[in-house]
Amino acid sequence: MYILATILSTFIFAFLAIQFFKPVAIEVGLVDKPCERKQHDGHIPLIGGISIFLAVLAASLLWLPNTLELRMYLIASAMMVFIGALDDKFDLRVRVRIVGQIIIASLMIYGVGGYIANLGNLFSLGDVNLGPFGIIFTYISIIVVINAYNMIDGIDGLIGSLSINTFTSVALLFLMSGQTDYLSYPLILATATLPYLMFNLGLFKRETKKIFMGDAGSMFVGLSVIWLLTMGTQGEQASFRPVTALWICAIPLMDMLAIVVRRYKNGKSPFKPDRDHLHHMLQRAGLSPKQTLASISIVAAFMSGIGLLGEYLQIAESIMLFMFLISFCLYALSIRYISRRGKAS
Template sequence: MDFAQFIPLVLTSFVCAFASLKIMEPLAHGFGLVDKPCSRKNHSGHIPLIGGLSIYVAVLICSSIWLADSKNLQLYLIASTLTVFIGMVDDKYDLSVRVRIFGQVIVASIIVNGANISISQLGDLFGWGAIDLGVLGILFTYLSIMVLMNAFNMIDGLDGLLGLLSINTFGSIAVLFLASGQLEYLAFPLIVLVAVLPYLAFNMRLLKTKANKVYMGDAGSMFIGLTIIVLLSIGTQGESASFKPVVALWLVAVPLMDMLAIIIRRIKKGNSPFKPDRDHLHHILLKYGMSQKQTLFCITLLSVSLSSIGILGQLNNWSESLLLWAFVLLFIVYSRVLKYVSLKVNAKV
């Protein structure tokens, strides 16, 4: 395979994302698109919420230049634009849960009803044949889109975390596209992956220059969640699917398990599942005594390990039911361990 063909598009993606950050950083303060310290956020100063915008701009420009024009690509970009707009408004005005969900439903409608991207084949999960959801696949896809948009939004609470987790997922998807020989799908995850790199450098202040810190913002986290579910849908559906649907669970395991576990805990406490708190995985590890770097390393390592299980399961043709029940068991263990650690930490406070 000639990897040289991908060099122009990844360079374009990186340059556009980096330039967008530099251009938008001073504008963010003027428009009030900044994250201010509050009871749940202990950073200092007003941090520009433009990381996601830079990724979106890079993907938009790069797709328009290097990818073949199609109806599905156009509708994805329209849905992405709406997602980013909703996220920007939410970043600035803190929209209600109902308004955000309504906006996400519209985004999902564009993907499902416009681009005809849906999840109807779940594979042979229980050993009695492939599961075809039929018409219910539409509802399942709506739910999947909204779940991943919110899962990646909720995991964004530590410098570098969302960037590294998204790079891991996009990289894993690219590996599976490559392994399946479907090179026509390989370009897009590479574009998004590279577009995340400049944001990560600014967010974690990895540059030698005194570059200002930036945050992803709801616009970026929801955009990443939307893009991932679209790629997973393309990769797992149809006769020429690149990987088994159950493998997708392992590629997004950490954000998905964190969201599900915290929603269950909130409901058990009698709280709204959408009420913000500081009980996410990274919060608990920090309260347990880990430093930010240690927490970031542990969660990233966990994410990479779980994605690797999914990739190995696909490449070695492991049983789909085995992968499913292993994931269910993993989630149960994850929830129990997190609950135990959380109680132990809170008991010390």
């Protein structure tokens, strides 16, 4: 009954936040305008992330225990959404965004006193303990995951579907481990994202009702993902193994790594926007936006399923890591093939 009330209230909070802030966003100019990279009709309100955060904030204050970790997460999230909203409105420089992300990472690391210190038994030689280097690794991980989810946001429904997939997978991992005290955290995040996804996909049949996530939302999602993964894999109360975390956010991570390498080879900035992401290539290869969304979502769910199965069966972490690296190689080869096919057509 508690879980049902939490889910229902979160959905209502998110729905009402969208209805309230949509006209506000249009009034203040917080909208996404069509351009060479962004091909859509009209000016779309960028309030998806703001509505999700406010729903998470309200539901957390209403239903979750008032812990230091939760307070630090909510403060860090508020800062992340604020920086993202400024970026949506004024198109901040990459350096400013990264500095903001480092400050937020510091708040999470030092405010709670926790970081990624143990990577698990990745090489069948015992646990890989990072020691003091774990703090640096955590900074890198936070920045990578935030920007991975930010970069993958390119077509209707994609960031919403991928984030719900990740949050639901984390919820299942907590459930499998018996850590039901943590179950509400990912469920609140997944439920808060659902109304956004419905509006973003135009399920209400009116173009004027469409909204976008915005950088405020995609960066907030990335921050929430790395927070959940850190909470779930570290400490005495760890619920699942670190290698499993790779599988449940595989597509955003693989897409980011592949495109950063490609931009570096072409002499471009890793953060310079372009139309060479996975979803762009699939559309150039002939898939419609809906087919592209379905294809990526199915693959993401499949990858998460492998991670969940590996965790349930307790498959050796070294094997899971090797399988992940093989999957990335296959992903990179597939991207190269799709890219060439798209150019040929």
